[in-house]
Amino acid sequence: MSVVEIVDHPLIQHKISLLRDRRTGTKEFRDMVSEVSTLLCYEATRDLPLEEVEVETPIALARTKVLAGRKLALVPILRAGLGMVDGMLNLIPAAKVGHIGLYRNEETLEPVEYYCKLPKDIAEREVIVLDPMLATGSSAADAITMIKQRGAKHIKFIGLIAAPEGMKVLHAAHPDVDIYVAALDEKLNEKGYIVPGLGDAGDRIFGTK
Ligand code: URA
Numbered sequence: 001m002s003v004v005e006i007v008d009h010p011l012i013q014h015k016i017s018l019l020r021d022r023r024t025g026t027k028e029f030r031d032m033v034s035e036v037s038t039l040l041c042y043e044a045t046r047d048l049p050l051e052e053v054e055v056e057t058p059i060a061l062a063r064t065k066v067l068a069g070r071k072l073a074l075v076p077i078l079r080a081g082l083g084m085v086d087g088m089l090n091l092i093p094a095a096k097v098g099h100i101g102l103y104r105n106e107e108t109l110e111p112v113e114y115y116c117k118l119p120k121d122i123a124e125r126e127v128i129v130l131d132p133m134l135a136t137g138s139s140a141a142d143a144i145t146m147i148k149q150r151g152a153k154h155i156k157f158i159g160l161i162a163a164p165e166g167m168k169v170l171h172a173a174h175p176d177v178d179i180y181v182a183a184l185d186e187k188l189n190e191k192g193y194i195v196p197g198l199g200d201a202g203d204r205i206f207g208t209k
Contacts, residue, residue, distance in 0.1 A: 003178040004171060007043045012036055012182045016160065020198045026207035030083060033132060033160065033205060036182055037087030040158050044128065044180045045092065073125040073152075075100055077143050078115060081130040083205035084158070088130065098122065100129075100143045111142035123151030132201040134162035134181060135194050137169030144174050160201070161185055163194045 015036045018024055024032070050065040072092050076082045078101035085097060098118035102111050119125060127147055131140055134157070144155055155177045157170065162181040165188050170179060185194050193199070203209035 002171075002176055003180070004167065005043065005178075005180050006184050007040055007180055007182055009039060009043075012039050015039075016182050019160070019204075020196060022199065024204075026204065029204045033083040033201075034087035034090075036160055037084040037130070037158070038090045040160075040180050040182060041088045041091045041128075044156055044158055044178070048126075071121070071125045072096070073098055073119050073122055073127045075118065075127055075129045075143070075147060077101070077129065077131040077139055080132050080202040080205060083201070084130040084132060084160075088128065088158075095128075096125070098127075098147075100146060102139060102142055102146070104138065104142075111138070111146075113146055116146060118147065118150055122147065123153065125152065126154045127152045127156070129155060129157045130159075131157075132160040132205075133194055133197070134159040134166035134170060134179075135188055135192055136163075137166035137173070140166070140170050141173035144170075144177060148174075156180065161194055161197055163188045163197075166194075 015032050019032050049068040049070055051068040052063055053066050055062050055064055072095040074088055074095050075098040076085050096119035101115035102113045105112050140157055157177055157179045159181045161183045163185055185197055187195050189195050
């Protein structure tokens with residue numbers, strides 16, 4: 001059974017409120033996206049396997065646990081997903097980072113990949129796909145299809161804010177993928193923006209508006 005979790009820790013709710021505020025400037029917005037990503041990473045890595053080791057403390061020998069070395073890969077969806085990478089790497093610094101960029105051909109409606117560079121051993125890695133806004137869900141679903149086509153079997157998705165429509169589309173397309181978001185909003189508007197959302201995440205992270 002896959003996980004679909006709205007991670008509503010008070011610290012996350014507080015920071016999401018600041019992200020939503022139109023008065024929040026680029027630097028603060030970028031820093032906050034990183035912080036929320038770190039907190040979501042903490043939750044999404046709860047099931048990482050551990051192994052027992054012995055370490056010598058200054059007092060005695062301790063039987064204790066360390067990560068069992070499952071290899072991780074982060075794959076931000078261009079461009080807004082980039083804003084989440086540093087916050088994730090705060091907790092999992094050894095993760096490799098791939099990138100995927102896609103758009104939809106307006107005539108055929110087929111997803112077209114304009115950039116895809118993934119770690120060579122992606123098939124052996126636990127992959128975490130990043131996109132702050134799970135709006136229609138089609139980019140996330142298409143990106144995950146492409147990552148699966150390259151052999152990845154264990155995939156999670158982390159976003160900041162989801163629309164119910166996006167959640168439904170992503171979960172239906174990839175029922176095996178665990179989904180972690182910080183908030184589930186009301187709906188999408190006619191322009192594809194999440195309501196109330198936070199506006200265009202890419203523009204707000206990169207200061208392009
Ligand atoms: N992408 C965004 O950046 N914001 C939305 O509300 C929807 C998609």
